[in-house]
Amino acid sequence: MGYDLIVIGGGLVGGAIAWGAATKGASVALLDQGDIAYRAARGNFGLVWVQSKGAGMPAYAHWTRTSSELWPDLAGAMAGATGVDVALRQPGGLAFCLSDEEMASRTALLHRMHNESGDIGTRMLGRDEVRSMVPGLGDRVVGASFCPIDGHANPLYLLRALHAALLQHDGAYLPGRTVDAIDAAPHSFTVRCGAERFTCEKLVIAAGLGSRDLAPMVGLSMPVTPLRGQILVTERLRPFLDYATHVIRQTAEGSVMLGDSQEDVGFDTATSAMVMQDIAARNVAVFPALKDASIVRVWAALRVMSPDGFPIYEQSAQYPGAFATTCHSGVTLAGAHALALAPAILAGELPERFAPFSSRRFDVPSA
Amino acid sequence: MFRRLDATPGEIRFTFDGTEQIARPGDSVAVALLAAGEPSLRETPVSGAPRAPYCMMGVCFDCLVEIDGVGNRQACLTPVAEGMQVRRQRGARGVL
Numbered sequence: 424m425g426y427d428l429i430v431i432g433g434g435l436v437g438g439a440i441a442w443g444a445a446t447k448g449a450s451v452a453l454l455d456q457g458d459i460a461y462r463a464a465r466g467n468f469g470l471v472w473v474q475s476k477g478a479g480m481p482a483y484a485h486w487t488r489t490s491s492e493l494w495p496d497l498a499g500a501m502a503g504a505t506g507v508d509v510a511l512r513q514p515g516g517l518a519f520c521l522s523d524e525e526m527a528s529r530t531a532l533l534h535r536m537h538n539e540s541g542d543i544g545t546r547m548l549g550r551d552e553v554r555s556m557v558p559g560l561g562d563r564v565v566g567a568s569f570c571p572i573d574g575h576a577n578p579l580y581l582l583r584a585l586h587a588a589l590l591q592h593d594g595a596y597l598p599g600r601t602v603d604a605i606d607a608a609p610h611s612f613t614v615r616c617g618a619e620r621f622t623c624e625k626l627v628i629a630a631g632l633g634s635r636d637l638a639p640m641v642g643l644s645m646p647v648t649p650l651r652g653q654i655l656v657t658e659r660l661r662p663f664l665d666y667a668t669h670v671i672r673q674t675a676e677g678s679v680m681l682g683d684s685q686e687d688v689g690f691d692t693a694t695s696a697m698v699m700q701d702i703a704a705r706n707v708a709v710f711p712a713l714k715d716a717s718i719v720r721v722w723a724a725l726r727v728m729s730p731d732g733f734p735i736y737e738q739s740a741q742y743p744g745a746f747a748t749t750c751h752s753g754v755t756l757a758g759a760h761a762l763a764l765a766p767a768i769l770a771g772e773l774p775e776r777f778a779p780f781s782s783r784r785f786d787v788p789s790a
Numbered sequence: 791m792f793r794r795l796d797a798t799p800g801e802i803r804f805t806f807d808g809t810e811q812i813a814r815p816g817d818s819v820a821v822a823l824l825a826a827g828e829p830s831l832r833e834t835p836v837s838g839a840p841r842a843p844y845c846m847m848g849v850c851f852d853c854l855v856e857i858d859g860v861g862n863r864q865a866c867l868t869p870v871a872e873g874m875q876v877r878r879q880r881g882a883r884g885v886l
Contacts, residue, residue: 663884
């Protein structure tokens with residue numbers, strides 16, 4: 424007996440697509456590797472972030488907005504099906520600027536995105552205006568960009584809820600499976616994991632950094648590479664920051680997450696004191712009172728990056744029925760993956776809006 | 791509720807919510823306050839329920855108190871010092 428759909432990769436991308444398909448009545452199996460996986464989903468910062476996504480690729484900017492709009496439905500469905508509150512809040516998001524140069528480059532970025540992708544209400548806030556919105560800012564904060572539709576959520580609760588909700592729709596969550604090979608024919612796939620065989624009509628590769636090796640088995644290309652990010656977490660503090668920001672986020676429980684480092688260090692998931700010092704110093708410049716907060720946890724995780732940083736969505740031309748899905752924004756795009764991409768995959772055709780996300784964009788020879 | 795096994799000589803004076811307490815050398819804040827008969831050291835951020843030291847080894851965070859004006863200090867990991875001012879922590883620590 425085969426499945427309508429097998430999703431390889433039980434992280435936020437695969438989990439959202441598997442659950443979204445199961446709610447449409449498909450028989451779905453979600454193959455998950457296990458604790459040896461790199462699991463970007465477990466290291467995520469938790470932003471539902473729109474304001475700076477898709478500069479240079481309007482289709483990505485619009486896709487991100489779609490996801491932001493669908494997120495309340497996703498959060499509601501998770502709460503209804505599983506009782507898990509994924510702590511979605513969409514009060515708007517701030518990107519703080521610590522110099523006039525940062526203000527100028529942020530202003531230019533927003534101007535460019537406005538022209539490329541349309542107005543979503545993002546605007547620059549000056550020194551006084553940002554202080555009227557956020558208490559406790561340090562003198563070095565000269566302003567910020569503000570986008571009214573940015574938000575944040577708890578990625579660990581979301582992952583747990585997606586897996587639990589999949590089971591409620593009679594989906595199969597199959598952990599501890601490493602895919603060794605895929606036997607492919609159009610609309611017919613056999614996935615081999617050790618001695619096990621799983622067959623399906625449709626196959627989604629959403630295996631994060633593992634996708635690079637799996638995609639060619641079904642005639643797809645997913646040239647993703649790791650980009651390390653480090654995160655510091657403080658003790659739980661009385662709520663002082665409701666807004667999402669790109670470097671600091673206070674969770675519903677009161678913990679403060681500090682982050683947004685980017686390092687090209689291969690598959691090294693270690694933390695490093697120098698990067699953590701930089702993260703702490705920047706955030707103490709933004710909120711000086713944080714100098715007294717204790718750090719209780721730190722970790723590093725690997726973002727899944729395509730060559731241009733934009734997602735890849737594509738159906739295999741060689742083996743129709745096989746789909747590539749990867750991005751570095753598993754939380755932000757969860758709403759769209761579950762409620763817009765999954766139905767399109769089940770229908771067997773990605774609509775025109777997905778054309779820009781094809782991996783063929785990487786085939787252009789460099790000049 | 792708690793009784794000392796032996797009487798270590800020496801006294802360290804500190805206060806808890808303004809009331810003078812006497813600890814023995816080597817006591818943590820949690821040990822000194824449990825020995826003094828305090829039934830709870832903090833109130834939780836969510837429901838305000840009382841909590842007392844539990845694990846006594848730095849893991850459970852149920853012994854959080856304010857020490858010399860700094861909140862979220864783990865009473866079980868902090869040795870008592872002469873003149874220390876300890877206060878019951880009510881709710882989450884604020885830094886702003």
